[in-house]
Amino acid sequence: MEPKTVMTVPLYLDRRGYLRAVDRNYRGVLVHRACWEAHYPLHGSFHVHHINGNKTDNDMSNLAAMAPKIHRRLHRIGPLR
Numbered sequence: 001m002e003p004k005t006v007m008t009v010p011l012y013l014d015r016r017g018y019l020r021a022v023d024r025n026y027r028g029v030l031v032h033r034a035c036w037e038a039h040y041p042l043h044g045s046f047h048v049h050h051i052n053g054n055k056t057d058n059d060m061s062n063l064a065a066m067a068p069k070i071h072r073r074l075h076r077i078g079p080l081r
């Protein structure tokens with residue numbers, strides 16, 4: 001069996017309720033954006049939306065990338081994040 005490398009990254013909740021990971025420059029990286037970018041390209045201005053409204057649920061099945069305009073419109077319709 002291949003040896004597994006397990007990395008632990010400090011996480012914290014920011015003031016808006018999003019999980020952030022501390023990167024090597026001690027900056028808080030938004031975990032939902034990093035998760036998306038681990039699978040798909042992400043245009044810098046695009047938002048990553050939490051489909052079920054839970055801002056700490058960063059499973060890929062709960063994330064959707066979209067233009068800010070569309071994202072804002074979605075949030076006006078329902079209490080989603």
Ligand SMILES: [Zn+2]
Pocket residue numbers: 048049050071075080081
């Ligand atoms: Zn959203």
